[in-house]
Amino acid sequence: MKFKFNRNIMELYLKLLPVQIFMSIANSLSGIVNGLIIGNTPPTTAMIALGLTTPMTNMLAALATIVSGGAGILCGKFMGRGETKKVNDVFSNSIIMLVVSGIVMTVIGFTFASPLATLLGANAETINETTAYIRGMALGILPLLLIPCLMTFLQMCNKSGISLTATILLAIFNASFCLANIFIFNGGVFGVSLATSLSRLAVAAFIVIYIVLKKDLVNFDASSFDLNMCKETIILGSPASLAGILYSARNVFINKYAMQVGGNTAVNALAILGSCGGLFDAFNIGVGSALSMLASVFVGERDSTSLKELMRITIFVGWMLCLLKFIVVYPFGRQIAMLFGGEGNVIEETNRLLIYYTWSAPFNMVTLTFMGANQSLGRVAYCNALYVGNCIITPFICCAFLTKLIGIDAIWGCYMYAEIVTLIIMYIVACINKKGLARNLDDMLHLEKGFEAEAKYSMEIDDIEEVISVSRGIETLCKNSGIDNRRSMMAGLCMEEMAANIVEHGFKKDKRKDHSINIFACVENDEVLLRLRDNCVKFDPHTKLEMYTNDDPTKNVGIKMVSKIAKEMNYQTTFGMNVLTIKL
Numbered sequence: 001m002k003f004k005f006n007r008n009i010m011e012l013y014l015k016l017l018p019v020q021i022f023m024s025i026a027n028s029l030s031g032i033v034n035g036l037i038i039g040n041t042p043p044t045t046a047m048i049a050l051g052l053t054t055p056m057t058n059m060l061a062a063l064a065t066i067v068s069g070g071a072g073i074l075c076g077k078f079m080g081r082g083e084t085k086k087v088n089d090v091f092s093n094s095i096i097m098l099v100v101s102g103i104v105m106t107v108i109g110f111t112f113a114s115p116l117a118t119l120l121g122a123n124a125e126t127i128n129e130t131t132a133y134i135r136g137m138a139l140g141i142l143p144l145l146l147i148p149c150l151m152t153f154l155q156m157c158n159k160s161g162i163s164l165t166a167t168i169l170l171a172i173f174n175a176s177f178c179l180a181n182i183f184i185f186n187g188g189v190f191g192v193s194l195a196t197s198l199s200r201l202a203v204a205a206f207i208v209i210y211i212v213l214k215k216d217l218v219n220f221d222a223s224s225f226d227l228n229m230c231k232e233t234i235i236l237g238s239p240a241s242l243a244g245i246l247y248s249a250r251n252v253f254i255n256k257y258a259m260q261v262g263g264n265t266a267v268n269a270l271a272i273l274g275s276c277g278g279l280f281d282a283f284n285i286g287v288g289s290a291l292s293m294l295a296s297v298f299v300g301e302r303d304s305t306s307l308k309e310l311m312r313i314t315i316f317v318g319w320m321l322c323l324l325k326f327i328v329v330y331p332f333g334r335q336i337a338m339l340f341g342g343e344g345n346v347i348e349e350t351n352r353l354l355i356y357y358t359w360s361a362p363f364n365m366v367t368l369t370f371m372g373a374n375q376s377l378g379r380v381a382y383c384n385a386l387y388v389g390n391c392i393i394t395p396f397i398c399c400a401f402l403t404k405l406i407g408i409d410a411i412w413g414c415y416m417y418a419e420i421v422t423l424i425i426m427y428i429v430a431c432i433n434k435k436g437l438a439r440n441l442d443d444m445l446h447l448e449k450g451f452e453a454e455a456k457y458s459m460e461i462d463d464i465e466e467v468i469s470v471s472r473g474i475e476t477l478c479k480n481s482g483i484d485n486r487r488s489m490m491a492g493l494c495m496e497e498m499a500a501n502i503v504e505h506g507f508k509k510d511k512r513k514d515h516s517i518n519i520f521a522c523v524e525n526d527e528v529l530l531r532l533r534d535n536c537v538k539f540d541p542h543t544k545l546e547m548y549t550n551d552d553p554t555k556n557v558g559i560k561m562v563s564k565i566a567k568e569m570n571y572q573t574t575f576g577m578n579v580l581t582i583k584l
Contacts, residue, residue, distance in 0.1 A: 005312065005316070009309050009310055012294055012577055013313050017286055048126050049122070050133065051255065051271025052126065054271070054274035055251040056116065059244065062243070063244075065148065065244055066242075067097055067234070068237070070234055071090050071094045072292065072293040072296070073293065074229075075156055076297040076300060076376070077297070077300040078090070079297055079572060087153075087218065088218055088219050089226065092220050092224045096230075097230055103142065106139065108138075116131075117134055121255055132193070133189045133190065136194035137196070139197040140193075140199075143200035147207065152293075154211075155293075170199055180195070239371065239375045239387060242387050243371075243391060246387055246388065247391050251274070253399060257400070257411060258270055261403050262411075265346050265349050268342065269337075269350040269353045270353070272340045272341075275340055276336055283361075284365060288371065289372075291368070295311075299378075302451060311373055314369045315366055322362045325358050325361055334347050334348070337351055349408075352412060356412040367423060373445060374445075377445075390421070390422045394417055395418055398418075455481040457520070458520045458521075463503065467496055471499075474530070475491060477521060482523075490565050491521070491584050494562045494565060494582055498580060514535075519532060527583060529582075531580070531582075532580045533578065536578060568581070568583040
C-alpha cells in the first residue's frame with residue numbers, strides 16, 4: 001500500500017472521521033457510563049442485567065443507523081450529482097420515519113419489558129433487574145434513534161463542532177443523572193436506564209433547537225414526504241443496519257453459549273466487553289461510516305480514481321487507530337476489567353477476551369472499507385449476505401462446534417475468525433468476477449463497465465503555474481473526445497478562470513498554508529463536465545454575481561464569463577469543502 005495520499009481526499013476524510021467516531025461514541029456512551037456505575041454498585045446481578053440488555057441497545061442503534069447511514073449515502077450521491085436541494089427532502093423524510101418508528105417501539109418496549117427480558121436470556125435471578133432496565137430504556141428510544149441522524153446532517157452542513165458538543169453533553173448528563181439516581185433518588189436499575197433516556201432526550205432537544213434557530217442549515221418540510229425516497233434511504237442504509245441487528249443477535253447466542261461453557265465468569269467478561277467495547281468499536285464504526293458518506297459523493301461523481309484513493313486512506317488511518325488499541329489493551333486489560341467492577345477470575349477472563357477482540361480490529365477495518373465501498377455502489381444484497389456470514393454463521397460455528405475442541409477460546413476468537421472468513425469470501429467473489437486471480441483494488445471492486453466516462457482528466461493543484469497546464473490538458477481531452485474546437489477552448493478557459501480565481505483569492509483569505517484544488521473533468525454524451533473542489537473559505541460564485549451586476553463591469557469578469565458560457569453552474573459545500581460543478 002502506498003503511503004503518499006491525495007491531500008484533498010485525505011483532508012475530506014479526516015474532517016468526516018472525528019464526528020463519525022463521536023457519533024458512534026454517543027451511541028455507546030450509555031453502556032460505558034452505566035457499566036462504570038452499575039459495575040461498582042450492588043447488587044451484582046445488575047451488571048449481568050446490563051450485559052443481557054446490550055443486544056437490545058445495539059439493535060436499536062442499528063435501526064437508527066439504517067436511516068442515518070442511508071440518508072448520508074443518499075445525500076452524498078445527490079451532492080456528487082450537484083442536486084443539493086434534495087438534501088432537505090432526505091432530512092424531512094428521515095425525521096418522519098424515525099419519529100413514527102420511535103413512538104411505536106417505545107410503547108412496545110415499555111409494555112412488553114418482561115417477555116423481552118426472558119427472550120434476552122434473563123433467568124429467575126436476573127429477570128426483575130433486566131425488566132426494570134428495559135422499561136427505563138424504552139422511554140429513551142425516540143431520542144436514541146434521532147441523535148445519529150441529526151448529527152449526520154450537522155456534519156453535512158459543516159457543523160462538526162456542534163456534534164462534538166452534543167457528545168460531551170450526553171456524557172455529562174448521563175453520568176450526572178445516574179449519580180443523582182443512586183445517591184439522591186435511589187431509583188435502582190430502572191433509575192439508571194431512565195437517567196440515560198433523559199440524557200438522550202436533553203441532547204436531542206439541544207440539537208433540534210440549534211437546527212431550528214439556524215435557518216441556513218436543513219429545513220423540515222412534512223409535505224415533502226416521499227415513500228420512494230424513504231424506501232431508497234432504507235435500502236442504502238440496510239447493510240450497516242443489518243450488521244448491527246445481526247451483531248445483536250450474535251451477542252444473544254454468544255451470551256448463552258458463554259454461560260454454558262464458562263458460567264457467570266464468562267458472561268461477566270462479555271458484559272464488561274459490552275460496556276467498554278463500544279468505545280473500541282467507535283473507531284472502527286467511525287472509519288467505515290466516514291468512508292461510506294464520502295464514497296457516495298465519488299460514486300455520484302462517477303470518479304473511481306478518488307474512490308480507490310479513499311479506500312487506501314481508510315485502511316491506513318484505520319490501522320493507525322488499531323495500533324492505539326493495542327497500546328491500550330495489552331498493558332491495561334486487567335485494569336479495564338477492574339474499572340468495570342471485575343473481580344477474581346473475571347479480571348483474567350476479561351483480559352483474555354479483550355486481547356482476542358483487539359486482534360479482530362485490523363481485519364475489521366479492511367472488511368468495513370470494502371463493505372462501505374460496495375454499499376455506496378448500491379450492492380446491497382452482496383453486503384447483506386456477507387454480514388450474515390460475518391455476524392451469524394461463522395460465530396455460530398465457533399460457539400456450537402469449535403468450543404468442543406478448544407473451549408471458551410473458540411467464543412473469544414470468533415470475532416477475529418469471522419473477519420478473516422469474510423475477507424476470504426470477498427477475495428473469492430472478486431476472483432470469480434474476474435475469472436482469474438484478483439491482484440489489485442480494481443479487481444476487488446469489479447466496477448461495472450460504464451461506471452465512469454472513459455474520457456476523463458483529474459489532477460490536484462496548489463499553485464498558479466499548474467493552472468495553465470490543467471487548462472491545456474482539459475482542452476486536449478475535449479478535442480480528443482470529439483468536442484468541437486470552440487467548446488474545447490471554452491472548457492479549458494472556464495477551468496483556467498475558476499481555478500486561477502481560487503488560487504489568487506481563496507488561498508489568501510485564511511491563515512492556512514496547505515491549500516489545494518482537486519480538478520476533475522470528463523466528456524460523455526457530447527457534454528463536458530468540470531468539477532473543482534477546494535479547501536479554502538466558503539465562496540459561492542452565484543452570490544458574487546448577485547452582488548456585482550452588469551452595472552459594474554469591472555468586477556468578477558471571469559465569473560461572469562463562465563456563467564454565460566456554461567449550460568449549468570452549481571455550487572455547494574460538501575463537508576466543509578467548496579465544490580463547483582460546470583456543464584458545457
